[in-house]
Amino acid sequence: MTGRLPLLLAVCWLVPGLDSFASAAGSAAAQPAATDSQPAEAAVLPAATRIQVQPQTVELSGPLELVQLVVSGENSTDQAFDLTRDSSYQVEPEGVVSVSPAGRVTPLANGEATITVLSGELQAVVPVKVIGFEASPGVSFRNDVVPVLSRAGCGGGACHASQYGKGGFKLSLLGFDPASDYEPIVRDRRQRRVSLLRPEDSLILRKATMQVGHGGGKRFDEDSHSYRVLLRWIEAGVPPLAKTEPIVNGLEVFPTSRVYQPGQLQQLRVVASYSDGSTRDVTAACMYDSLGDGVAQVTAEGLVNTVGRGQAAVMIRYMGQARLTHVLVPFADSVDLTGFEPANFVDENVLLLWKRLGVSPVERCDDATFIRRAFLDALGTLPKPEHVREFLASTDPEKRVKLVDELLGLTGDPKRDRFEKEWSAWWTLKWGDLIRTNRNKLGAGGMWAFTNWMRTQFRENRPMDEFVREIITAQGSIYENGPANYYRIATTPEDLAEATAQVFLGVRMQCARCHHHPFEVYSQQDYYGLAAFFTRVTTKPSVQFGALGGDSVVRLKRSGSVKHPRSRKVVPPTPLLGEPIDESQVRDLRRPLAEWITSPENDLFARNVVNRMWGYLMGTGLVEPIDDMRATNPPSNPELLDALAKFFVESGYDLRQLTRAIMTSEVYQRSSQPTEQHAASTRLYLHYNVKRMGAEALL
Incomplete structure (x- = not known):
């Protein structure tokens, strides 16, 4: 660690x-x-026919609270646009609040008033009320002070939240642990950072405003709201965190x-x-x-x-x-869809984005390109000359769809479903790389046991939810039960939590191992709650295979737990953002985890699989990187991702049907020659993204 x-x-x-x-x-x-x-x-903004103001009423509590007005104009087509800085603001009576040209409302005294927003001949009225202005402001360390320090960059990873802090001053990353931040600010170094006798002389204020030397430079001005918040907090006696404070x-x-x-x-x-x-x-x-x-x-x-x-x-x-x-x-007001007829829901959802952006796709690829592309993407190999000649000679308008069905083994005719071996071998290789089934980790025996098991699953078209559940709940000999090797690839509860989340949910939990995830809602509590599901898994050596050696058995212990590294409290097994599992009622904690991961109600699993498959087939994922699914890394086409995930669940987690939906779409069949304007675009799918040929296709 x-x-x-x-x-x-x-x-x-x-x-x-x-x-x-x-x-x-x-x-x-x-x-x-x-x-x-x-x-x-x-x-050049269109003329507004009406304006709306957010919020419609304003109530300010105390002298430090601010409210941002946002003025939106709408025209005859209901198109909304911002007029906040193009509007003027009149307050009646004066002296209760002030409104900046940017629409920020600041309290001046207790009372009630109205703000009249004027934009040309249009106007809107916003009632405003100020209370508690003259009372001693209750400045919260958690909800007032910590946000100021975080926004100023004090809690950044290159500043005081670095591993050892800066200048002997250490804070938590982005204020994720306010309780640990209070001590170094108030009491560390003989209380040198705050002065209760002369609050304005506090070192934390003087350094931030560059009244004294500061390696981090000036963080805010003396007349700023940030300065006033910190000053009021020090004047109030630097009150600590209260247990009843809202979060x-x-x-x-x-x-x-x-x-x-x-x-x-x-x-x-x-x-x-x-x-x-x-x-x-x-x-x-x-x-x-x-x-x-x-x-x-x-x-x-x-x-x-x-x-x-x-x-x-x-x-x-x-x-x-x-x-x-x-x-x-948008790039343009209209699109040219000549020759593009949507074939399925994939095309319909991509078309919606093209229309919103005002972009036009390139033409369809020719038949020779399509058969080469389809073989490489579905089977990882080039078509044989006789397959190409047969396909090019056909005049059947449905020949591309029929080719895809043959490659995926979906015709129902054993004579035409002739690529089962190639399909299962190719996707075993892809998922084996993802799960990391290599002989360095598993040894030759374990690697082949896991690989052969996966090949059987893909050949039989086993639903992906069952495929994943069997891997997560595997136990027994690594030679006899291939999926048990998953517990040799990652061996600690922490590593297993990270691998499981990233491979099967597309969620990167590594950051939350040490601190709150900076771009997600996941905390250390979430991280160790996930790790707790694997605390009863262990291995023991086996001599069943004698001279072969290297065999081990994955088994369950009677108990096991993981502790939060800060609080040192035992963390119960808990699905991400879910409720803790009653572990007293379950011996194998992995089973409720596997059920939660593959549940239709958990959209992370389906979205992860379809995004990976889209990325494999189309060159780039709807979310990139394809294993970094989070709220702050949005898909290029949210509607398409949702539609693909819904289709995948309703198909019974059928990987072949999902692949078919993508490969039979008109979007998949676009030429790889981009237009000059959109040559750099890889995630609008106006053209097929050129991919490097895999080494396997050259063998």
Whole structure:
């Protein structure tokens, strides 16, 4: 563990915030054309026929609470666009609140007032009420101070949240552990960081405003809201965490998605919900990052600027919660669909995205290209000359569909279903690589036992939910029961949790081993709750095969547990974001885990499998990387991913039917020659993505 930690931190947190992640996430979330990175001229907004303001009423509690107004205009076509900075604001009576040109409402005194929003000849009225302004503000360390430090970058991986901290000052990563942050701020180094006698002289304030030297530079100004929050907290006597404090359990972002023009601005509004049912505007306290800055950029205040055409997302993070707002900037107002007739639901869902983006596909590939592509993708081998000649000579308009059925063994005619051996061998190889069935880990005997078992499953077209359940619950001799070798590939509960989540759910849990996942809702509690399912698995040597040697038996222990590394409390086995399992009623804890993973109600499993298959067949996944399925790494086509997952579940987790749906689509049959405008696009599927030929096809 200690040997892994510096490497993990170095990889995940090379620089504060998202910097080390941006290039990968950006390419995964947005696919602009080659010219999209060029600066865009300011958008000419259509004339609004009405305006709407979010929120419709404002209530501020205390002098530190802020609310962000978002003014949206709508025209005769119901297209919405942001007018927040193009509007003016009048407050009656004056002195209760102030409204900045950016629409931020700040309390000035107790009372009630109205804010009149003016945009040309249009107007809207927002009632506002301020309470508790003159009372001593109850500044929360968890909900006020920690967000300020996180947003300022103090809790970044290259700053005070690095493995050993900076300058003797160590904080938790992005404030995920407020309880551990209080001590170093208030009491460490003889309380040198806060001054209760002269709060304004506190070192934490003087360094952040560069009144004294600070290696991290200036983090905020003396007249900023962040400064006022920290100052009020110190003036109040640096109150610690209270056990009854509400905890953030959700974020709501407005707008969640919108269609824009290049050069258009959009102010975001973010509201946090808490465990006590309350809500609060946290727009000014969030961290914002673009997942595609060739299309959309975002400021620290949550102002989005569309700089190119395509689709992107902006990630908003606050106190362990992360949400997205989706940005779509069409390339054109219309599309050319000449010669494109949707063949199935795959085409219909891709077509919806093309129309929204205003992009047109290339022409269909020729028959020679299709048969070569189909053989390589379905069987991992090139077609024989006689197969090619027969296919090219056929005039049957359904010959491509019939070819796919033959390759997948779905004709029902044994004479035509002649590629069972090639199909099972190819997909055994693909899934064997994924699961890591190699002789270095398993030895020759274990590797062949696992490989031969998988080949049988693919030849018999066993449903994938059953396939996965048998692997997860396997026990017995690694030579006699191939799936038991899964427990030699990863051997500790932690490694098994990571491998199982990544392979079968497409979820990367590695970050949560040491700290709260920076881009997901998963905490260390979630990580060790998943690891707890594997605590009763062990192995023992076996001499059953005598001279062959190397055999071992996977078996269950009577008990086993895993402890949270911070609290040292035993963590019960718990599905991700689910409820703990009553382990007293279950001996093999892997069984409820396997049932949960493959349950139709758990969409992670189906979405993971269909995304992998789409990536294998189409060159890039709907989510990239294909094993990084999370809320902050959105699919390029969410509707298609949902439709494929639904189809997969309804088919009985039939891998061949899923493959058929993709390979018989018109999208799959596009030419690989892109248009000049969209040559750089790999995830709009306007053309077939060229893939490197696998080594197996050359043998």
